[in-house]
Amino acid sequence: MIDAHMHFWRLDRGDYPWPTAELPALFRDFLPPDAAAMVSGSGVTGVIAVQAAETEAETEFLCDLARQHSWVRGVVGWTDLAAPDAADRVAALARRCGNALLGLRPMLQDMADRDWIAGAAIDAGIDAMIASDLALDALVRVDQFAPLVRRAERSPDLRIVIDHAGKPDIAGDGHAAWASAIAPLAAMPHVHCKLSGLLTEAGGRPAEVLEPYIATLIDLFGPDRLIWGSDYPVLLLAGDYGSWLGQARRLAPYPQIFGANAARFYRLDMRERLLLLSADDNVAVALADLTAGEPVPGGAALIEPAPFGFKVAVRAIPAGAKVMKYGTPIGSATRDIAPGETVHLHNMQSDYTRSHTREMEQEA
Structure with missing residues (x-):
């Protein structure tokens, strides 16, 4: 099982606007050892760490935690997608974090400009996310x-996933307006939804009030595009982990919601089998023996088997490139x-081979 939405923070890092001292239950450090003790016995074997601060420094802090704790399977981080150099920022952050970075999350719910996510100002940043094979966590409200x-x-x-089902107004009985508004998103096959945060939105009401919301999510997204x-x-603030x-398991009795969907959406298995170290790379390196048909970054599939150590094209590479x-x-x-094709000396002229041949000729 995978918990696809967990936060870690260390307050002395100093870049968290929230939580504040007015929330004593949260105003302390929360780090992987705390979570490991809490999830023990739950069946959860991996978690995805999601950003809590709008800084690249926090994203790198989370990526370091993922490197230190193998059960932290990856990170959803942050960078300024509207910056003039957003494309360079995304690529550089992907290079620094490597396979640990799974996606990015702009803090949309707090933005005064409610249309920001649709604007052309972030197109370059979004295109860079796609090029780096990063998903978008959409922290949005109904409006x-x-x-x-x-x-x-x-x-x-x-790839888009809606965090916390878009934070429906459960405490205010907002089911009808929320269900109508989320339906067009659910109709898009590249949009997924997280079954998370709903207990908090219920505002202390009995868990039974969640039933119509979860039933609607299952009806609209189906069990294969919901992620717990x-x-x-x-x-x-609202309950306990167990x-x-x-x-959630009682109201959404589909095992894929609790692991397989997260692994597929965030490409966890692929990232652990293919190393794409830099956003500039057009080939990834097989970390295991791979078979034809397996997915590769960028959405293609392996055209032929790729033994351990082989290079695999993640996008089209024209002749001469x-x-x-x-x-x-x-x-x-x-x-x-072609994307998904192995790359070696039958379709590539190696710089190493050329330089080595020159050295041999000079010695002769």
Whole structure:
């Protein structure tokens, strides 16, 4: 099982606007050892850490935690997608975090401009996310669903997941308006939804009030596009970990919601089997023996088997173009190479081979 929405913070880092001292239950450090003790015995074997501060420094802090704790399977981070150099920022952050970075989350719910996510100002940043194979966690409320629809229409290759089901007004009995507004998003196959945060939105009401909301999500998204998350430690404001997990499993009795969907959406298995170290890379390196048909970053599938250590094209490489691995050119394509094709000396002229041959000729 995978918990697809967990937060970690260390307050002395100093870049968290929230929580504040007015929330004593949350105003302390929450780190992987705390969570590990809490989830023990739950069946959860991996978690995804989601940003809580609008800084790249916090994202790198979370990526460091993922490197230190293997059960932290990856990170949903942050960078300024509206910055003039947003494309460079996304690529650089992806390079620094490597396989640990799974996606990005702009703090949409707090923005005065409710249409921000749909604007052309972030197109370059979104395109860079797609190029780096990063997903978008959409932290939105109901009044931002329509702009998110427009973004999803403009960016069909962007994997999107709605955090906390869009924070319906459960305490205010807002089911009808929420269900109508989320339906167009659910109709888009590249949009998923997190079954998380709902207990908090219920405002202390009995868990039974969640039933119509979860039933609607299952009806609209189906069991294959719903992803469970705890929203720990924010969850502690409304309940405890084991109770929320048990309630969710009872109301949404589909095992894929509690693990397989998260692994597929965030490409966890692929990231652990194919190393794409730099956003500039057009080849990934197989970390295991791979078979034809397996997915590769960018949405393609392996055309042929790729044994351990082989290079795999993650996007089309035209004849004559540089082959990039680990952020470094290693040669040039001698013919057009398709996404999902292995790359070696039958379709690439190696820079190493050329230089080695020159050295041999000079010695002769």
